[in-house]
Amino acid sequence: MKANNIVTFEHVSFSYEEDKTVLDDVSLQVAEGEWLAIVGHNGSGKSTMAKLINGLLVARTGEITVSGLPMTEENIWEIRRRVGMVFQNPDNQFVGATVQDDVAFGLENNGIPQTEMVTRVAQALADVAMNGFETFEPNRLSGGQKQRVAIAGVIALRPGLIILDEATSMLDPEGRVSVLATIKALKEQHQLTVISITHDLEEAAMADRVIVMNKGRYLMEGKPETIFKETTKLQEIGLDVPFVNQVQADLMTAGFKFNTVYFSEGELVNALCQLRSNK
Template sequence: MSTPYDIEFKNVSFQYPQSDEWALKDVSFHINENEWVAVIGHNGSGKSTIAKLMNGLLTPQHGHIQVKGMEVNEENIWEVRKRAGMVFQNPDNQFVGTTVIDDIAFGLENHGFLRDEMLKRMDYSLKAVNMEGYENHEPHNLSGGQKQRVAIASVLAVEPDILILDEATAMLDPKGRRSIMETVHHVRREREVSVITITHDLNEVLFADRVIVMNDGKVWREGTPREIFNLHEELNQIGLDTPFVTHLSSSLKAEGIELGQEPLTHKELMDELWTFYSRT
């Protein structure tokens, strides 16, 4: 028997109460094991609705959602949430403990872990997000980036198979966003975990293996970051911009400077330019 996807949406439709429009319209996709997928789209495209459906915070009117082969429903919602941990946009809404260590312990206690195992997991999760030494700090007095790292640590302590970041860097400055993405990247190197990034920041997409683009409640495109960023004009038409590097690459091509592939980073752009000039 084949291994089930980490997450699978099958013909999912969802409509908020008092709304005449469907937030999601017959949406189907899957997330493979140990895959990093970015879900992007403009405001109102349906991407944040997807995050809440994954974690059972919302229930679809039509279709089915499975997490690690389990149907997401009231009967197994707590097991689903153990497997799929979510970090929200505002970490203050997640904090329940008076100190960092209390906050991490809260989730472990809810899942029934014994004290010795809790101590090991709290130590591991704090090291994973580079927050050792902050155990007795009050979460609300930390910086925005530190708060998000603590929120991630609280989720990691339970050792979920899937980490869902729902606009988790939206309230941070560019340096803070980069730090959180590097933290998640580090966690993935340490242990196998699937990551779903729900974001409007296209720079975060560079970390992903695959991108799902939402538009008007539907899956508009799927592909690698390179394939998606190559759709400059189409992305602009649905209200999405592309990173500076891809803008510059497009301008260079318009001037007759043909690059071998769509660069995603400054380093890739420099490498492509060196290759181009070595041929001329």
């Protein structure tokens, strides 16, 4: 394994049933410090990959390495200390009666001293802009606030790798943008590695690299601007291409030439204006 790879899959396969393969001979590497998005339709195997990385599932064949440690029964608890997971529904992660109790729960389980625990809880809540909510009941928070608290609980443990398993899929557009902006800021602040498991290509656009899965197999990978050029392939496997990329693809079919892929309507409009002014 290369020194800068925090996760490696070598020919990994997984089945829930003998006759139903969920992952089929998947190999990949995740570089330390990168944001990797793994995208695919429901049933493509992407969430299974997240659970394999955290040792919640055991591969049928192949080898998995996380932070230099082979995925074995002896290493599994150490690996889990190094990997934080944020799930789709934050309600499933809450165990404390208050926000601060919930963020402290994982720290208590890891035997962190009380004085350090207080400091970490306060810092984690400040990092996700939830300071001032310490005594609130989690079930009284909005969806975006709940997900921020779930992220704080993970950040407090100071893992090197965070996995977002469809972590924004239940949020409204404003909450999704806010949570992803928080993750991006935390990644830079704490030099984190982020793996985003999603079917939302707008979320994938924030990543450094995108891997596309289809029916349990690796389909393609590249930078977001490379992947988003493949609008037909993405639609063929059931992914909704962001509106701005579909419009750009249609314009290119009509004869317009662009130097790059645009991720916002404003960028595309400016490019069109520039093309018109150059005529």
